[in-house]
Amino acid sequence: MNLPNKLTLLRIALVPFFIFAILINFPFHYLVALLIFGAASLTDMFDGKIARSRNLVTNFGKFSDPLADKILVLSALLCFVQNGLCDAILVIVVLFREFSIVSVRLLAASDGKVVAANIWGKVKTVTQIIAIILVFILQFTIELMNLGIIPINSSDIAIITTAFYIIGEITLWISTVFCIISGVIYLIDNREFISME
Numbered sequence: 001m002n003l004p005n006k007l008t009l010l011r012i013a014l015v016p017f018f019i020f021a022i023l024i025n026f027p028f029h030y031l032v033a034l035l036i037f038g039a040a041s042l043t044d045m046f047d048g049k050i051a052r053s054r055n056l057v058t059n060f061g062k063f064s065d066p067l068a069d070k071i072l073v074l075s076a077l078l079c080f081v082q083n084g085l086c087d088a089i090l091v092i093v094v095l096f097r098e099f100s101i102v103s104v105r106l107l108a109a110s111d112g113k114v115v116a117a118n119i120w121g122k123v124k125t126v127t128q129i130i131a132i133i134l135v136f137i138l139q140f141t142i143e144l145m146n147l148g149i150i151p152i153n154s155s156d157i158a159i160i161t162t163a164f165y166i167i168g169e170i171t172l173w174i175s176t177v178f179c180i181i182s183g184v185i186y187l188i189d190n191r192e193f194i195s196m197e
Contacts, residue, residue: 004051005061007043011068014040015075022079030143034136040072041129059114063105066117069125070098076132077172085135087169090176097183104186107193115190120182127175134171138164 001009014036021033047065051057077094080086101121108115142164144150145157152160187194 002051002056002058002061003054004047004056005058005064007047007050008061008064008068011040011043011047012071014043015071018072019075019079022076023082027147028140028143030136030139034133034140037072037076037129037132037136041133044069044072044125044129062114062117066101066121070102073125073128073132074098080132080135080172085139085165085168086172090169090172093176094179097179100183101186104190104193108190111193113193115193118182118186118189120178120185124175124178124182127178131168131171131175135168138168 018033018036018040021029021036044065047061051061074091074094077086077091081088081091105115141150142157142161145152145160
């Protein structure tokens, strides 16, 4: 197995630790989750660059790289719903898009073709990663305020927490718009695999 594929598998392997860091409430758990998520996201950047620069692009990589992205991002979004940081409708929209794309890939695979992610899929993933990182930063900041590390009036913390939730939600919805756009473009570009004829 080549290095890019190992990095992709590492991204998947980091997901359980990432989920644990989000869902288990211990001091600075959002910071720990952010660091794990950041490390996993970096593997996404490096595996593609290494594969292209060293001519190590494989069918396994074309399939597993977008799958690893989906596992990482959806794990974060589902954990956000669990912690009350994200609207469930947003996650349903993302899941619908992802299942649609996976279905097209399976149809293509039945014809012996591997359909790689397009540029819009990469834009979608990058905007999702940025939005998720922002939510972690905002939640970590709230924790620092609650612990008194960032000095602020306790009466103001509730207002700031609400404002941070709204900022995080808006950012996540912006990434979801890119998710929808990339999904529509992907379906149009690969419409031959979903022909009703």
